[in-house]
Amino acid sequence: MARPRKFEEERAVEAAMRAFWADGYEATSTQALCEATGLGRSSIYNTFRSKHDLFKKALTRYMDVKTANIIEVLADGSRPVRERLRTVLGWAAEPGADDPAGCLVVNAMVELAPRDAVTAERLGKDQARRLDALVAAIEEGVRAGEIEPGRDARALAHYVISTVSGMRVAARGGADRRTLTSIADTAMQAI
Amino acid sequence: MARPRKFEEERAVEAAMRAFWADGYEATSTQALCEATGLGRSSIYNTFRSKHDLFKKALTRYMDVKTANIIEVLADGSRPVRERLRTVLGWAAEPGADDPAGCLVVNAMVELAPRDAVTAERLGKDQARRLDALVAAIEEGVRAGEIEPGRDARALAHYVISTVSGMRVAARGGADRRTLTSIADTAMQAI
DNA sequence: CCTATTTTGGACTGATCAATACAATAGGAG
DNA sequence: CTCCTATTGTATTGATCAGTCCAAAATAGG
Numbered sequence: 104m105a106r107p108r109k110f111e112e113e114r115a116v117e118a119a120m121r122a123f124w125a126d127g128y129e130a131t132s133t134q135a136l137c138e139a140t141g142l143g144r145s146s147i148y149n150t151f152r153s154k155h156d157l158f159k160k161a162l163t164r165y166m167d168v169k170t171a172n173i174i175e176v177l178a179d180g181s182r183p184v185r186e187r188l189r190t191v192l193g194w195a196a197e198p199g200a201d202d203p204a205g206c207l208v209v210n211a212m213v214e215l216a217p218r219d220a221v222t223a224e225r226l227g228k229d230q231a232r233r234l235d236a237l238v239a240a241i242e243e244g245v246r247a248g249e250i251e252p253g254r255d256a257r258a259l260a261h262y263v264i265s266t267v268s269g270m271r272v273a274a275r276g277g278a279d280r281r282t283l284t285s286i287a288d289t290a291m292q293a294i
Numbered sequence: 295m296a297r298p299r300k301f302e303e304e305r306a307v308e309a310a311m312r313a314f315w316a317d318g319y320e321a322t323s324t325q326a327l328c329e330a331t332g333l334g335r336s337s338i339y340n341t342f343r344s345k346h347d348l349f350k351k352a353l354t355r356y357m358d359v360k361t362a363n364i365i366e367v368l369a370d371g372s373r374p375v376r377e378r379l380r381t382v383l384g385w386a387a388e389p390g391a392d393d394p395a396g397c398l399v400v401n402a403m404v405e406l407a408p409r410d411a412v413t414a415e416r417l418g419k420d421q422a423r424r425l426d427a428l429v430a431a432i433e434e435g436v437r438a439g440e441i442e443p444g445r446d447a448r449a450l451a452h453y454v455i456s457t458v459s460g461m462r463v464a465a466r467g468g469a470d471r472r473t474l475t476s477i478a479d480t481a482m483q484a485i
Numbered sequence: 486c487c488t489a490t491t492t493t494g495g496a497c498t499g500a501t502c503a504a505t506a507c508a509a510t511a512g513g514a515g
Numbered sequence: 516c517t518c519c520t521a522t523t524g525t526a527t528t529g530a531t532c533a534g535t536c537c538a539a540a541a542t543a544g545g
Binding site: 126127130203205209210212214218226230258259266269270273275277278286289290292293 | 321460473
């Protein structure tokens, strides 16, 4: 056919994702994306149409991975529901070894949601997925007698998402693991 | 002496503050700041040395006002402590009529804290003030028997701050008042 | 009125932005 | 080997960025 690609698209998206995650959308220049991915400008613009499109791919990748993890642990019928919820909160307290501080979804919601309708909609769709998984788990917890009957599962689910967001903001501000863990522990008492 | 100023510095800082609050630091151009404040470039650079300095003033103003409110309500000995805490959470659920969505402190922590040490330090100082006010109120609540004895006041204070941050992120993402109120209500159950 | 001094408007600066143009390159298909 | 085509590196685009310059304007003090 023709000259083959020298790079893997997935690796490039992963690298771009981490750059956006660390510095935010506006503060990440296309030059920085070239350096982060190791690609030239042509390869980036040839593969992804624009900085914004690359960001969309990066955000999508982030959401797919993280949300899949959440859905998986929340659906794990072999563990008590409260333990599953505590695991989700725990992830927000113990960040990956060399991950940037905070959470790309929270960062994007703060920086872009109010002025980028496309991104806002994608964030909304992702949040709906996490919300559904939480509601299902919480309702299971109610049936199992782990969670007080009569509690509004949807309200609790929103509460869990909000708590994780708050912890991500705190982490972004430099909060240490102990502080984050104490927040997670406290938050569990409302459930 | 000389030609007098035609504008009030406070009004300009207020206008700039709202611009940064709505769009973020990077996405707010100096041109946009001119339009928001109604000043010319010369006046802005003559009065505030740079975009970054103007942002610092705007952020300081925001923190001073908001934190003063929080400290005031938390120190109001005429009301039950839990009511005072609920009021603070309530502010995060019912935003000002024509305020931008979310919270400038949360936005700055997300966008700037990891890469702007000066801003990070100022945010840290402000958070310490809010933390102290919360700790004092919570300890008062414990003494008054409103809050279970033996609970870690500092951990609870961090939890309240994190909850407010989470709600601000949700608001930034477009959450409605009902959802935010339900989060505040749920959060109170951990206290 | 006149001068000293500050503010103001608007043109301008070099740097950097996202994005494009294009020729050189590389490799599979024939 | 040769051609076709996609990829790549580099130079370049026009726009916009934050910030500066300077002359005109304005006013309080003398």
